[in-house]
Amino acid sequence: MKLCKNLLLVVLVVWGAYAAPRNVLAEAASRPNIVMIISDDQAWNDYGFMGHEKIKTPNLDKLAAESAVFKRGYVPTSLCRPSLMTMITGLYPHQNMITGNDPPKGMDRQKLLKHVRAVDCLPQMLDKLGYKSYQCGKWWEGNPSLAGFTSAMTHGDPKRGGRHGDLGLKIGREGMKPVYEFIDECKDEPFFLWYAPFLPHTPHNPPQRILKKYLNPETPVELSYYYAMVEWFDETCGQLLNYLDQKQLSDNTIVVYVTDNGWIQYVPESEAERKKMKRRFRYAPKSKRSPYDGGLRTPILLRWPGKIKPAEYDTLVSSIDLAPTILDAVGLKPTKAMEGINLLQVIQNGGKTDRKAIFGEIFEHDMVDIDDPVTSLKYRWCIEGEWKAIFPGPRLSEEKPELYNLAQDPFEQHNAAAAHPELVQQLLKQTNAWWNVPAK
Missing domain, CATH: 3.30.1120.10 (Arylsulfatase, C-terminal domain)
Structure with a gap:
């Protein structure tokens, strides 16, 4: 009798050891993939779905038609590094301590990384649920593994030119192959993709096939190049979204769209001024780095087929809200330091929220x-x-x-x-x- 009980105990222990991991894997496989698409230096109204009459963004227009669209979205700050850090941490710059692009002159950039180590980042939190995560495009915070990314294009080594994305800045501009390979490698495992291409950011050097659509006597040449860059960015978004479709992943993937900060293309008032300019393609006042909507406002899109009904909202929302929303979607709780709200609940409430203001x-x-x-x-x-x-x-x-x-x-x-x-x-x-x- 005692021998039978011992054998039963051994069977139960062995079964538990194997059954638990299988349950975790099964649970992980059912979780939604997360794809974050982050535009770099683009004004809030420079899209077809936001009413621009000249710029062509057919892929993002299609995404918007399939998404919950918050037309009054904002980023807390209008500079790329601190803005991106708010998205990955769900914290304001004064909370995560990354407030600017660079440290004081002469200071080792690596010293800033202590602030990355001190906070929770989305890839780290998602890793607990078995997510694989991939970084490509803009990234300032050293090697992306520091934030929990399991793989990346960026190396972040300042001795090899690492500052704001290094090799990762090739994505989109030089094709999408690394993203496709990552998606394929994940197979049935859930993934988090950080797609933050160096687009439509300067250098404004779009393909001629796109640029020629915008070159005309009525449009200042600076605007023509910028418009073409926006369409080029849109084209890469279409390539990514189409690949999700081809792999039959779209239905179980949450796509988040946001811009890191705005950009209003500066146009010289005269040919004489244009000739004097040291930098031909630069931003105008009241855009990037400013406290005005030209630098802060962005449409925020959320697509999750079958879970999020396509609609447009005038609700004030912030990129601070993205981390809590993503965490809720996968069954995790936001950290106590996160001040953002869950946009999935806002959608369920028809766009209504108790929040009085954004900051x-x-x-x-x-x-x-x-x-x-x-x-x-x-x-x-x-x-x-x-x-x-x-x-x-x-x-x-x-x-x-x-x-x-x-x-x-x-x-x-x-x-x-x-x-x-x-x-x-x-x-x-x-x-x-x-x-x-x-x-x-």
């Missing part, structure tokens, strides 16, 4: 003190409803707050702060409740 922050390109975000702060901003307020930081103490009615003035041409001082104070109170920065 953001603009910092210097080069950080002043890598451990103190306030030292680099230029502006904080807040949007509630149709009103947007911009508050200068301690570094810009001579500047005054600005206020814009985005419904009536979407390109922020008319500062209404003097006409609505009480509203400015109300929005400042909310902004201080979000992140209180003492005046200098």
Whole structure:
């Protein structure tokens, strides 16, 4: 009798040892894949589905038609590195401490990586559920394995030219083969794909077959090149999405679309000015690196066939919301530090949310003190409803707050702060409740 009991115990232990992993694998295989498509330097209205009359974006238009489209999406900051870091961590720059593209002049860039080690990143969290993850395109935070990516194009070694993506910057511009190979290697395992190509970012050197569509006497040549770059980027998105279709993966894949920051192409006022310019293709004021919508606003798209009903929403949302949304979709909880909301719940509620306002922050390109975000702060901003307020930081103490009615003035041409001082104070109170920065 005792021998039978012992044999039964051994059988149960052995069965448990083999059955548990099989259950985990079966559970992992049922989880959705995650594909993040991140545009680099593109204005919020430079898409067909956002109303642009000249730029052709047929692939992203199709994606939008199949997605929940948040037309009033924002990134907290209008510079690529800190913006990308908010997406991978779900934290504001002043929380994850990556506030600018570069450390102070003369400082070893590797010192910034301590801040990456100190926070939870999406690939690390997804790895717990058996996800494979792949980085390609823009990436500033050293070797992507530091954030939990299981494979990558970027090496991140500054001795070999690693700064903001190195070899990863070839994706899209030189084909999509590495992405296809990663998808194939995953087989039945769930995957997380970070597709952040160096597009439509400068250099503006689109293929001639695309450029010739936009070259005409009525369009400034700078705009023609930029428009062609946007279409080139759209073409690569189509190649990626078509591959998911070919591999019959689309139905079990969540596709997230967002832009890291805006870009308004600067056009010289005269031929004389054009000849004097050192950089022909550069951004205009009130776009990249600014606190204005030209640098901050972006459409945010979520596609999950059968789970997310295609629709358009005017709800204010932020790229801070992407990490909590992705984590909820795979059955994980966001960290306590994450302040974003779950966009899947917003969709279920018909676009309604209890959140009153969204916030953001603009910092210097080069950080002043890598451990103190306030030292680099230029502006904080807040949007509630149709009103947007911009508050200068301690570094810009001579500047005054600005206020814009985005419904009536979407390109922020008319500062209404003097006409609505009480509203400015109300929005400042909310902004201080979000992140209180003492005046200098």
